[in-house]
Amino acid sequence: MRDILELVLVLSIICLVAALSLAKVYDITKEPIALQKRLARLQTINAVLPPHDNEPDKNTVQVSLDAQGNEGGKVAARTADGSRTKTGAVLVYRGLKGDHVSGVAFEMKSLGFGGEVGVMIGLDPNGIIRGIEITSMNETPGLGARVAEPAFKQQFQGKSLNVTHFKVKKDGGDFDQVTGATITPRAVVQAVKNGLEFYQKHKESIIQ
Amino acid sequence: MTTLLRDLVNGIWKENPVFRLVLGMCSTLAITTQAKNAIGMGLAVTFVLVCSNVLISAMRSVIPDKVRLACFIVIVATFVTIVDLVMAGFFFELHKAMGIFIPLIVVNCIILGRAEAFASKNPILNSFLDGIGMGIGYTLAILIVGCIRELLGSGSVFGISVFGPRYIPFLLAVLPPGAFIALGLLLGFMNKVNKKLAM
Numbered sequence: 001m002r003d004i005l006e007l008v009l010v011l012s013i014i015c016l017v018a019a020l021s022l023a024k025v026y027d028i029t030k031e032p033i034a035l036q037k038r039l040a041r042l043q044t045i046n047a048v049l050p051p052h053d054n055e056p057d058k059n060t061v062q063v064s065l066d067a068q069g070n071e072g073g074k075v076a077a078r079t080a081d082g083s084r085t086k087t088g089a090v091l092v093y094r095g096l097k098g099d100h101v102s103g104v105a106f107e108m109k110s111l112g113f114g115g116e117v118g119v120m121i122g123l124d125p126n127g128i129i130r131g132i133e134i135t136s137m138n139e140t141p142g143l144g145a146r147v148a149e150p151a152f153k154q155q156f157q158g159k160s161l162n163v164t165h166f167k168v169k170k171d172g173g174d175f176d177q178v179t180g181a182t183i184t185p186r187a188v189v190q191a192v193k194n195g196l197e198f199y200q201k202h203k204e205s206i207i208q
Numbered sequence: 209m210t211t212l213l214r215d216l217v218n219g220i221w222k223e224n225p226v227f228r229l230v231l232g233m234c235s236t237l238a239i240t241t242q243a244k245n246a247i248g249m250g251l252a253v254t255f256v257l258v259c260s261n262v263l264i265s266a267m268r269s270v271i272p273d274k275v276r277l278a279c280f281i282v283i284v285a286t287f288v289t290i291v292d293l294v295m296a297g298f299f300f301e302l303h304k305a306m307g308i309f310i311p312l313i314v315v316n317c318i319i320l321g322r323a324e325a326f327a328s329k330n331p332i333l334n335s336f337l338d339g340i341g342m343g344i345g346y347t348l349a350i351l352i353v354g355c356i357r358e359l360l361g362s363g364s365v366f367g368i369s370v371f372g373p374r375y376i377p378f379l380l381a382v383l384p385p386g387a388f389i390a391l392g393l394l395l396g397f398m399n400k401v402n403k404k405l406a407m
Contacts, residue, residue, distance in 0.1 A: 007275045014271075014279050018286040025290045032297030040300060141241065142361065142379040 048122025048131035050103035052095030112187035114138035121195040144184030166193035219342030226349035237387040246354030250347025258339035265335035
């Protein structure tokens with residue numbers, strides 16, 4: 001009996017001390033971690049937005065898709081801290097120049113080879129692409145993952161829904177695939193297309 | 209004095225955790241696609257190893273035999289979580305590159321293995337040196353694997369291009385099978401060297 005008490009006591013004390021020290025470390029690192037996540041996010045947003053003079057992650061519109069119906073495949077959004085929102089809503093970051101909206105950015109997802117591929121899409125107010133960035137993916141390094149290279153991403157600049165055929169060349173569209181990989185580029189193109197359609201549909205409520 | 213020195217260098221060659229004991233294979237195979245990741249992982253493991261070795265050695269007379277593994281794991285997990293949080297806060301890029309493999313240090317056999325086989329039976333100073341030695345041994349080993357895979361798979365080392373832009377990457381090297389092949393060849397080479405030394 002005394003044995004067991006000793007075991008319980010020692011293990012409990014060790015766990016207690018461990019928990020207390022972890023709480024302390026968590027407290028110290030909480031703010032730096034939040035800051036790092038925000039900076040990383042802001043960096044992606046700024047990379048795809050036209051010139052602006054505000055902090056786009058502080059000027060956002062949440063467009064709910066449940067009310068109007070979820071169009072064009074899977075659409076998921078992320079909140080400002082990067083965690084996924086539960087509802088089918090898209091968080092749109094707005095870049096302002098003076099008083100008017102100079103561009104918008106939002107994230108779209110579609111299914112790639114190794115899971116979901118997240119694409120941050122930057123548009124000017126007329127729906128012309130200013131840039132895209134890959135936000136998350138789990139694609140094969142050296143093959144599908146090469147969609148994150150500038151050579152692939154730059155193809156999207158200046159494209160818009162009216163004049164461009166949003167498919168990879170293999171499927172008769174306007175976009176080069178990456179050597180040795182078709183599924184990932186296809187997913188990225190699809191995500192961008194979904195994004196443009198989403199913007200076209202909700203333009204008024206986003207820009208207003 | 210000589211035993212202290214022996215404990216320190218033991219992990220670097222004679223009982224190198226990767227090449228001789230063949231422990232900690234999960235992280236060795238998974239994160240060695242780049243030399244930079246290997247260094248980050250090596251430092252993280254070394255930190256946890258040294259801290260847990262010292263603490264477990266200091267508490268070796270208090271921890272009851274029957275619950276020693278539970279105690280070890282709690283201690284190791286605490287240090288790993290600290291590393292995870294600190295890295296996320298201050299080395300964000302590196303943390304992102306290593307992803308799940310930082311939390312997985314908890315189940316890295318090297319750490320629990322040293323706690324059980326060494327720290328729980330030896331004085332604090334010896335355990336500290338054992339932790340340093342094993343950490344260096346592990347870091348060097350995965351750094352070698354990382355350099356080879358990055359050199360072949362991306363034509364660079366530490367992100368600095370070696371073969372120039374016209375090099376066509378040998379993709380297999382950065383894919384999972386490449387890790388097994390590189391490690392297997394290195395293990396074979398090490399065994400051969402060791403045999404030569406023994407003769």
